[in-house]
Structures are given as C-alpha cells and as structure tokens.
Amino acid sequence: METLSNLLVGLSVAADPINLLYVTVGVIAGMIIGALPGLGPSAGIAILLPLTFGVQPVAGIIMLAGIYYGAMYGGSITSILINVPGDSASVMTTLDGYPMALAGRGGAALGMSAFASFIGGTICVVVFMYLAPALAKVALSFGPPEYFALMALGLTTLAGMTGKYPLKGFLAAVVGLFLSVVGLDLVTGLPRYTFGWRQLFGGVDFITAAMGLFGIAEILATAEEAQTNTFVVPKSELRWRKLFPTLKDWAVSAWHILHGTAVGFFIGILPGAGATIASFISYGIAKSTSRHPEKFGKGAIEGVAAPEAANNAASVGAMVPLLTLGVPGSASTAVMMGALLMFNLRPGPLLFERNPEFVWGLIGSMYIGNVMLIVLSLVAIPVFVRILQVPRPLLNSVVMAFILLGTYSLNNSMFDVVMAVFFGLVGYAMKKMEIPAAPLVLALVLGNLLENSLRQSLILSNGSPAIFFTRPISASLMAVALAAVAWPAFKGLRGLARARATA
Amino acid sequence: MRRADRIMSILTLLLGIYVLVTALGLQYRLDDLPGPGFVPFWSGVAMIALSLIILAGTFTRRAGGSPGPFSRESVRNMAASLGGCVAMVGLTRILGFLVALGLLVGFFARLWGTRSWAATILIATLLPVILYFLFGMALGVSIPKGVLGF
Numbered sequence: 001m002e003t004l005s006n007l008l009v010g011l012s013v014a015a016d017p018i019n020l021l022y023v024t025v026g027v028i029a030g031m032i033i034g035a036l037p038g039l040g041p042s043a044g045i046a047i048l049l050p051l052t053f054g055v056q057p058v059a060g061i062i063m064l065a066g067i068y069y070g071a072m073y074g075g076s077i078t079s080i081l082i083n084v085p086g087d088s089a090s091v092m093t094t095l096d097g098y099p100m101a102l103a104g105r106g107g108a109a110l111g112m113s114a115f116a117s118f119i120g121g122t123i124c125v126v127v128f129m130y131l132a133p134a135l136a137k138v139a140l141s142f143g144p145p146e147y148f149a150l151m152a153l154g155l156t157t158l159a160g161m162t163g164k165y166p167l168k169g170f171l172a173a174v175v176g177l178f179l180s181v182v183g184l185d186l187v188t189g190l191p192r193y194t195f196g197w198r199q200l201f202g203g204v205d206f207i208t209a210a211m212g213l214f215g216i217a218e219i220l221a222t223a224e225e226a227q228t229n230t231f232v233v234p235k236s237e238l239r240w241r242k243l244f245p246t247l248k249d250w251a252v253s254a255w256h257i258l259h260g261t262a263v264g265f266f267i268g269i270l271p272g273a274g275a276t277i278a279s280f281i282s283y284g285i286a287k288s289t290s291r292h293p294e295k296f297g298k299g300a301i302e303g304v305a306a307p308e309a310a311n312n313a314a315s316v317g318a319m320v321p322l323l324t325l326g327v328p329g330s331a332s333t334a335v336m337m338g339a340l341l342m343f344n345l346r347p348g349p350l351l352f353e354r355n356p357e358f359v360w361g362l363i364g365s366m367y368i369g370n371v372m373l374i375v376l377s378l379v380a381i382p383v384f385v386r387i388l389q390v391p392r393p394l395l396n397s398v399v400m401a402f403i404l405l406g407t408y409s410l411n412n413s414m415f416d417v418v419m420a421v422f423f424g425l426v427g428y429a430m431k432k433m434e435i436p437a438a439p440l441v442l443a444l445v446l447g448n449l450l451e452n453s454l455r456q457s458l459i460l461s462n463g464s465p466a467i468f469f470t471r472p473i474s475a476s477l478m479a480v481a482l483a484a485v486a487w488p489a490f491k492g493l494r495g496l497a498r499a500r501a502t503a
Numbered sequence: 504m505r506r507a508d509r510i511m512s513i514l515t516l517l518l519g520i521y522v523l524v525t526a527l528g529l530q531y532r533l534d535d536l537p538g539p540g541f542v543p544f545w546s547g548v549a550m551i552a553l554s555l556i557i558l559a560g561t562f563t564r565r566a567g568g569s570p571g572p573f574s575r576e577s578v579r580n581m582a583a584s585l586g587g588c589v590a591m592v593g594l595t596r597i598l599g600f601l602v603a604l605g606l607l608v609g610f611f612a613r614l615w616g617t618r619s620w621a622a623t624i625l626i627a628t629l630l631p632v633i634l635y636f637l638f639g640m641a642l643g644v645s646i647p648k649g650v651l652g653f
Contacts, residue, residue: 053644401634
C-alpha cells in the first residue's frame with residue numbers, strides 16, 4: 001500500500017508539465033544519439049548532460065533516464081534498417097531484424113522492437129518499484145567494509161567482462177583508479193599528480209573524461225570509417241500500419257519477450273554485465289527454446305523481440321544498484337552517478353529516506369517514459385530515419401561541436417575542453433587497441449569512494465585488512481570479486497597450456 | 504596488433520613506474536592508516552604487473568600477426584583532428600568560442616568527407632547560432648566572446 005501511495009506521489013511529480021517536457025526531450029534526443037552508429041547510452045547521457053544544467057535535480061535525472069532508454073531503443077533502428085547496430089547492446093537485433101527488413105518486414109521488426117522494449121521496460125519498473133526500497137533498507141546496514149567490497153566487485157567484474165581481453169580491461173580500471181587520485185588528498189590536503197595546475201586540484205572531472213572517452217573517441221573512430229552515406233530505406237517500410245506486428249508475430253514472440261525481460265533485469269542488476277550481455281544471453285535462450293531454431297538469423301521476429309526486451313529490461317535493472325547502493329555497475333549508470341553528484345545528490349540507501357520525492361518522481365517518470373518511448377517510436381520513426389539520412393560527416397561535426405561546447409559549459413572552463421580532447425584521443429587509441437573505456441570511467445567515478453571506504457574500514461579494524469574477510473556480506477562480495485580476477489587468469493593459463501600441448 | 508600492443512604496454516609500464524616512484528614520495532601510511540600514497544602505490548604496482556604480462560604475451564606465438572590497428576590514414580586523421588581542436592582553443596581567445604567552434608565544425612565536415620562547400624558553410628555558420636540560443640540563452644552559459652563582440 002505504501003508503495004502504491006509513493007508511486008502516486010511519483011507519478012504526480014513526473015506528470016508535472018516541465019518534467020513531461022524533459023522526459024520527452026530526453027527520449028527523443030536519446031533515440032537520435034542511440035541511432036547514430038557508435039554512440040550508445042553512455043555517450044548519449046554524457047553528451048546531453050549539459051542540457052540539464054540549471055534545472056531541478058528531479059527534472060534533470062528524469063531527462064537523463066529518458067535519454068538512457070531512448071538511446072537503448074534508438075540503437076535498434078539502424079540495426080534493423082541498415083544492419084549497423086547503434087551500440088553493442090543492439091548487435092543481436094541485427095541478426096534477425098535486418099533479414100526481416102530485406103524481406104520487406106522492416107516495419108514489423110521496428111514495431112516489435114518498440115513493443116518488446118516497452119513491455120520489458122514496464123514490467124521491470126514494476127519489479128524495481130518493489131525491490132529497490134527493500135534493497136535500500138538492507139543496504140542501510142552496510143558499513144564501509146561492505147561498500148569497499150561492493151565497489152571492488154563492481155570494478156573487477158566490469159573490467160573482466162567488458163571487451164575481448166580481460167587483461168586490458170583490468171589495465172583500464174587501474175589507470176582509472178590512478179586518475180581518481182589526481183587532485184587534493186581529502187585527508188591531508190596534499191596535492192597528488194596535479195603538476196602545479198590549479199585546475200586539477202579538484203580532481204579529474206569524470207563527466208569530462210566520459211565525454212572524451214565515449215563521445216569524442218567514438219566520433220573520431222566512426223569518422224574515418226563512414227566517409228559515405230549509405231542510408232537507403234524504402235519509404236514503404238515506414239508506413240504507420242506496417243509498424244504493427246501481426247497476431248501471429250505476437251503469438252511466437254510473447255514468451256520470448258517475457259524471458260528476455262526476466263534475464264535482462266537480473267543481468268542488469270549484476271555489476272559489470274549489463275545490456276549487451278543480457279541481449280546475447282536472451283537471444284541464445286530464444287533460439288534454443290524456439291520450435292523453429294533454424295529460422296533464427298534468417299528473419300525470425302522472436303529473434304528481435306527477445307534481445308530488445310532484454311536490453312531495455314537491463315537498463316532498468318542497472319538502476320537498482322545505482323540508486324539503492326550508490327554503486328553503478330555499468331558505464332551508463334556511472335555517468336548518471338556523476339550527474340547525480342553534480343546535482344548534489346548522493347545515490348545510495350539514504351536517498352530513499354532523504355529524497356523520496358526525487359526517487360519516486362524518477363520511478364513515476366520511468367512509467368511515463370516507457371509510454372513516451374512507444375508513442376514516439378511509432379509516430380516518429382520516419383523522422384528519425386530522415387535525420388539519419390543527413391550525411392555522416394555533417395552529423396559527426398554537429399555532435400562534436402555539441403560535445404565541445406557542452407564540456408565547456410560544465411565549469412565554464414577551456415581547461416575542461418582541452419581535457420575532453422585529450423581523453424578523446426586516449427579513448428580513440430584505446431578503441432583501436434581494443435581496450436574498453438568503461439572500466440576506466442567506472443574506476444574514475446568510484447576511486448575516491450573506494451579510497452575513503454578503505455580508510456574508514458581500516459579505522460574500524462585498527463588497521464587490519466582482515467575486516468573485509470570476516471564480515472559475512474563483505475567476505476562474500478570479496479570472494480566473488482577475487483573470483484572475477486582469478487577466472488580470466490585461470491582461463492588464460494589454461495589456453496596457454498593447451499596451445500603448448502598442441503604445439 | 505602485436506607491435507601496437509607492445510608499444511602500448513611499454514607506455515603503460517613507464518606510466519606505472521612513474522606512478523610508483525612518485526607514490527613513494529607521498530606518505531604510504533599515516534597514523535597506521537593508508538596515507539595519500541597508498542592507492543597510487545598499489546595502482547602503480549598493478550599497472551606495472553599488468554603491462555609486463557601483456558608485454559610478455561606479445562612475445563608468445565599466440566600473439567598472432569593480425570594487422571596493426573593504426574593505418575597511415577587513421578594517424579593522419581587523428582593528427583588533423585587534434586590540430587583542429589588545438590587551433591580552436593587558440594582561436595577562442597581572439598575570435599570567441601562560437602566563431603572558433605564554427606570554423607572547427609566546417610573543418611571537421613570537410614576533413615571527414617563533406618564534398619559540398621555550400622553544406623559546409625551552412626553548417627559552420629548556422630550551428631554556432633543554434634548553439635548560442637541553446638547554451639547561451641536557454642541554459643545561461645557564459646560563452647567566451649572574441650574581438651568581434653560575440
């Protein structure tokens with residue numbers, strides 16, 4: 001009952017005209033950014049963050065959440081129509097979405113993708129609504145050792161699971177950890193690695209870093225690939241009626257949407273895994289449980305429904321650890337955490353007690369945002385497609401200008417612009433070298449919190465690190481964190497031994 | 504890729520050594536608790552260890568001979584993009600942020616393959632105006648002005 005009355009308060013906050021406007025702008029902007037190849041939700045949130053300056057925190061976060069699920073859906077538009085995934089979470093959508101488009105059923109694939117995203121997102125918001133406050137209550141009993149272990153778990157799993165090479169993921173996380181200590185030490189006031197630059201005393205701004213690593217780096221990488229514009233979409237594909245899947249489509253997809261939702265939400269909650277892995281796993285489940293697995297890859301609509309439900313479900317699931325524990329588990333939620341801190345809101349269990357109107361306003365907006373998403377996707381797909389037909393070099397230049405001015409506007413500082421360009425070049429090189437940027441950004445966001453909780457834990461234990469392994473929750477979390485480091489190492493050694501045996 | 508990995512791991516190895524050495528100059532422990540040098544010290548150690556493992560991997564047979572990730576064209580593209588950004592930062596002092604940004608947008612549009620001069624000029628002049636209304640007017644950002652007064 002309490003949950004429902006809280007939801008009503010949340011819905012009234014979200015239905016405020018200005019908040020409605022922000023969620024609409026967020027969803028549209030997110031869909032456009034998400035549809036641009038290379039730019040995913042994390043880049044979308046980082047690039048569009050300056051639009052939230054000067055607004056109320058609740059309106060700001062509502063818009064960012066809108067960008068998040070808008071971008072998550074936007075990625076599927078290009079996946080289906082031109083076989084170019086907007087981001088990694090929509091890669092699986094290309095497998096059946098594009099063959100459907102080739103067979104003249106692109107409209108149905110787009111429609112199913114929108115409906116599956118809507119259903120997945122909405123079911124997960126309901127679960128989120130009941131689960132998050134309960135988890136926040138449990139998290140209130142967490143002390144510094146539990147938080148330290150939780151952050152260590154988030155970092156190690158993300159570093160070990162993103163990208164092809166776990167070693168490079170760990171290296172990125174360690175570099176991020178180092179960057180997080182740049183600035184004045186909170187305890188002694190000593191400057192660390194500031195090279196005498198006053199601008200670095202406050203530390204490396206992680207929003208600037210995210211704009212460079214996710215935004216500029218992606219633009220530089222796609223700019224050299226896409227010299228020509230290849231968006232040729234037959235208009236007949238985008239007729240309104242063609243966007244509605246048939247009853248037969250629904251019959252074969254319903255079950256796959258449901259399991260995609262469950263898998264997506266569960267994986268989204270886990271630190272490190274996220275929407276991409278959720279879409280891969282749910283596609284695998286859909287194929288193995290289908291009566292016609294041979295149709296997968298040739299235009300099976302359930303092959304679009306399952307991963308699309310899963311990636312939107314995962315984006316809601318990823319909000320659980322961010323809001324209840326204050327520990328983001330993915331690149332997108334790490335950037336959102338940066339935004340929350342910018343609004344002077346510290347995500348974590350106390351947020352539910354101290355700022356209920358904020359949390360419930362956000363939950364309310366998730367319902368409204370999901371409805372907005374389906375309405376906009378059905379009404380505005382032809383418009384998005386037209387935007388995508390603007391030549392890529394021009395689109396890239398526009399996004400680049402937006403990033404540079406957006407970075408400047410963070411602190412009215414040209415130094416931030418220089419830093420964003422620096423991180424852009426570093427990110428471009430990392431992309432080329434197949435080093436994931438997400439662990440670096442997450443470590444940069446969590447670094448200071450990690451250092452503080454380490455110090456506080458050791459104060460509690462009079463300097464003994466055993467405290468992390470003697471308390472049940474922190475011990476379990478540390479065990480999983482250590483396993484996340486040990487498992488890739490074990491796999492690497494086993495691979496080496498096998499290679500030697502066959503040589 | 505093998506050569507690129509080798510260069511990258513040597514660079515991160517050097518960074519790790521630098522971090523480790525400078526961390527020793529900060530206090531490792533303070534009142535029996537981790538001091539300001541604690542996290543940098545262990546970051547340096549981990550960076551050195553991981554770099555050495557990746558470096559060692561480039562000498563094994565498994566490293567393979569996949570093509571290098573940086574083509575001549577990609578290096579030229581990156582250098583030109585960097586040059587454009589540096590010029591923009593420099594020109595901001597003289598021409599103001601928006602004019603410099605407009606020039607950069609035009610430069611990027613050409614660099615990345617726009618053939619039409621009309622489209623280039625249109626985007627280079629129109630975009631700063633739109634951004635001025637969005638950031639300067641709607642969001643109240645104080646954008647640096649130049650000698651032209653905007």
